[in-house]
Amino acid sequence: MASPPPSTAPARLVVLVSGSGTNLQALLDAIGDDPEHYGAQVVAVGADRDGTGGLERAERAGLPTFVCRLGAYASRPEWDAALTAAVAEHRPDLVVSAGFMKIVGKDFLAGFGGRIVNTHPALLPSFPGAHGVRDALAYGVKVTGCTVHFVDDGVDTGPIIAQGVVEVTEEDTAEGEAALHERIKEVERNLLVEAVGRLARDGYRIEGRKVHLGHVGE
Numbered sequence: 661m662a663s664p665p666p667s668t669a670p671a672r673l674v675v676l677v678s679g680s681g682t683n684l685q686a687l688l689d690a691i692g693d694d695p696e697h698y699g700a701q702v703v704a705v706g707a708d709r710d711g712t713g714g715l716e717r718a719e720r721a722g723l724p725t726f727v728c729r730l731g732a733y734a735s736r737p738e739w740d741a742a743l744t745a746a747v748a749e750h751r752p753d754l755v756v757s758a759g760f761m762k763i764v765g766k767d768f769l770a771g772f773g774g775r776i777v778n779t780h781p782a783l784l785p786s787f788p789g790a791h792g793v794r795d796a797l798a799y800g801v802k803v804t805g806c807t808v809h810f811v812d813d814g815v816d817t818g819p820i821i822a823q824g825v826v827e828v829t830e831e832d833t834a835e836g837e838a839a840l841h842e843r844i845k846e847v848e849r850n851l852l853v854e855a856v857g858r859l860a861r862d863g864y865r866i867e868g869r870k871v872h873l874g875h876v877g878e
């Protein structure tokens with residue numbers, strides 16, 4: 661599967677958030693007032709809940725926002741269809757799931773498959789799911805980190821774009837999950853900014869499990 665060839669216009673990003681939105685902020689800061697230079701611009705921010713830090717950051721940046729709460733729909737497929745429609749309205753080249761704590765469904769994958777980037781706070785394929793940091797700590801690993809990957813129909817199983825490593829120290833106790841997560845997020849924000857920028861500027865090709873950057877048209 662190949663991405664569309666990069667055009668001169670910055671790629672359109674729709675960013676999905678559930679939490680404090682520091683990864684979104686890192687993207688906004690990297691883009692600054694020169695989306696041409698970065699190669700992408702955030703055109704809208706969506707969330708699965710109201711009143712999150714991520715939405716506030718988007719509003720402060722003057723971006724359109726939308727909220728699709730799972731509880732507002734009769735079924736998960738209906739929620740998925742509504743989320744798909746809300747994202748599609750903004751005609752994204754890439755959808756970035758930046759701390760979005762929901763698994764997307766069939767409609768969403770049909771609409772944006774191969775163009776959805778997720779960031780996860782562990783070294784996949786180890787410790788997928790909602791508690792990557794906690795699970796890695798509990799397992800007793802000596803290194804963990806973060807993974808930026810394409811989303812497929814599994815839970816954190818899609819082709820890997822980039823990974824960053826963070827050492828786990830003796831001080832990282834089970835109670836210290838938040839501190840370890842903060843250290844991971846410091847690495848993660850740079851990784852995400854770098855990965856999304858490269859996808860947008862250079863194009864990419866997905867072959868099986870392999871993601872090749874900058875090989876469009878070959």
Ligand code: GAR
Pocket residue numbers: 677678679680681682683684714758759760761779780781789790791792845848
């Ligand atoms: C990030 O660490 C991201 O990897 C994680 O949520 C955090 C969001 O931080 N996502 C997951 O755990 C998804 N399974 P942020 O709201 O400050 O960007």
